[in-house]
Amino acid sequence: xxxxxxxxxxxxxxxxxxxxxxxxxxxxxxxxxxxxxxxxxxxxxxxxxxxxxxxxxxxxxxxxxxxxxxxxxxxxxxxxxxxxxxxxxxxxxxxxxxxxxxxxxxxxxxxxx
Amino acid sequence: xxxxxxxxxxxxxxxxxxxxxxxxxxxxxxxxxxxxxxxxxxxxxxxxxxxxxxxxxxxxxxxxxxxxxxxxxxxxxxxxxxxxxxxxxxxxxxxxxxxxxxxxxxxxxxxxxxxxxxxxxxxxxxxxxxxxxxxxxxxxxxxxxxxxxxxxxxxxxxxxxxxxxxxxxxxxxxxxxxxxxxxxxxxxxxxxxxxxxxxxxxxxxxxxxxxxxxxxxxxxxxxxxxxxxxxxxxxxxxxxxxxxxxxxxxxxxxxxxxxxxxxxxxxxxxxxxxxxxxxxxxxxxxxxxxxxxxxxxxxxxxxxxxxxxxxxxxxxxxxxxxxxxxxxxxxxxxxxxxxxxxxxxxxxxxxxxxxxxxxxxxxxxxxxxxxxxxxxxxxxxxxxxxxxxxxxxxxxxxxxxxxxxxxxx
Numbered sequence: 001x002x003x004x005x006x007x008x009x010x011x012x013x014x015x016x017x018x019x020x021x022x023x024x025x026x027x028x029x030x031x032x033x034x035x036x037x038x039x040x041x042x043x044x045x046x047x048x049x050x051x052x053x054x055x056x057x058x059x060x061x062x063x064x065x066x067x068x069x070x071x072x073x074x075x076x077x078x079x080x081x082x083x084x085x086x087x088x089x090x091x092x093x094x095x096x097x098x099x100x101x102x103x104x105x106x107x108x109x110x111x112x113x
Numbered sequence: 114x115x116x117x118x119x120x121x122x123x124x125x126x127x128x129x130x131x132x133x134x135x136x137x138x139x140x141x142x143x144x145x146x147x148x149x150x151x152x153x154x155x156x157x158x159x160x161x162x163x164x165x166x167x168x169x170x171x172x173x174x175x176x177x178x179x180x181x182x183x184x185x186x187x188x189x190x191x192x193x194x195x196x197x198x199x200x201x202x203x204x205x206x207x208x209x210x211x212x213x214x215x216x217x218x219x220x221x222x223x224x225x226x227x228x229x230x231x232x233x234x235x236x237x238x239x240x241x242x243x244x245x246x247x248x249x250x251x252x253x254x255x256x257x258x259x260x261x262x263x264x265x266x267x268x269x270x271x272x273x274x275x276x277x278x279x280x281x282x283x284x285x286x287x288x289x290x291x292x293x294x295x296x297x298x299x300x301x302x303x304x305x306x307x308x309x310x311x312x313x314x315x316x317x318x319x320x321x322x323x324x325x326x327x328x329x330x331x332x333x334x335x336x337x338x339x340x341x342x343x344x345x346x347x348x349x350x351x352x353x354x355x356x357x358x359x360x361x362x363x364x365x366x367x368x369x370x371x372x373x374x375x376x377x378x379x380x381x382x383x384x385x386x387x388x389x390x391x392x393x394x395x396x397x398x399x400x401x402x403x404x405x406x407x408x409x410x411x412x413x414x415x416x417x418x419x420x421x422x423x424x425x426x427x428x429x430x431x432x433x434x435x436x437x438x439x440x441x442x443x444x445x446x447x448x449x450x451x452x453x454x455x456x457x458x459x460x461x462x463x464x465x466x467x468x469x470x471x472x473x474x475x476x477x478x479x480x481x482x483x484x485x486x487x488x489x490x491x492x493x494x495x496x497x498x499x500x501x502x503x504x505x506x507x508x509x510x511x512x513x514x515x516x517x518x519x520x521x522x
Contacts (some may be wrong), residue, residue, distance in 0.1 A: 044307065045366050045368075045370060046307060046308060046370070046372050047372055047373070047376060047412055047413060047426065048365070048366065048412065048413030048414075048417070049417075050366075051307070
């Protein structure tokens, strides 16, 4: 079992979700985040005071997957989120210890999907 | 003789000025950081309550009561004694006296509320409350008396301040400037000092413009041609101020900003206030534009150069615009609009300009000295600034044990 965290550009969320649906990955958690990487910041100005905000808005998607879904998931995210530019984002893969479905108390592979 | 039309209009005008206080609260509130929104709203709403009571007990009498030496009103009218529903023979004599009193009350409320903008995010609530009350009694009331009351020494000299350019805007602006050097800058602003909710600030601006019709046109005291003149001047100056700031912003900061447009509008409104009932619409256009340019300079250049944290530009906008407006009366006033006014330099007479300059100087000196003393006094009594840690956590939680926004339902 793996836990996938993907940081993507906010406007790519819909296409990532569509690609994930095609790969039959339907369960995920999505959250608004701000972060910085190699992408440059945007200068904001308020009454003449300029601030370079290097923390840019991104979307974080978190997905728990069974091992056989891992490659499909990575492929889907990369296809959906990639624009060929700095700032496209990153994917982090973690080994997952356990997964439990709260309603039925099921554990392991069946609890994931 | 009570005139029904005048009374209706003045009732509405009074309500219009009142709404400026909660909406000023949102204008300021939107410009501070999230953790301090409630403190700003609290300060403005508390003032609405406190000064309302102060006014109907002592304030009105001190400001407009029977004159003592040209300097202050007596306490003859304490608790509105002698201030009834029949018209006053001196003030707005076609409406009930208490209505005139109520209209003036809203001005007395909003003036200390304007000063809030300079000490946001670091003021201690207790210090703020006591300071504002003392300031209203010892600075606002005398100034209002000198310029507006029968027998007030500046009024006797012919000073013209139709709706409070000096009494309200210069005084608040100068008080802010003095305050800011005494309280010091906010902590942590080099990291982030964004408006947390610009939509609030713009909503506030819109309502301030709306309420300002009551502020200026209501200062005619009646539903007459001068009220109409003031109404038109108000809108024209606001619009001109907005456009000019937007254009200067566009040139200097590459894009027109919403905050700039809103600020320019306020700069125009504040500047036309003292002359609204004395000048022509084209003069209002000029005053609004001029004020916007000069305020822009003070807000974006002067403040940066001297590095003082007049957080929401009370001096840079209200103070400067008030000064521009009061002096502007000396140029643009015309008896054709208001026979009770004067003719300014544009119409061939120098005298009014000199009187207006005197008003500016007197207001600045008196307000600066008085604010300085009151600050020191109240600072000794309860302290003016919160502890460092409280400032970092935020005033909402530390001063009021409340949060404006929840992260989780």
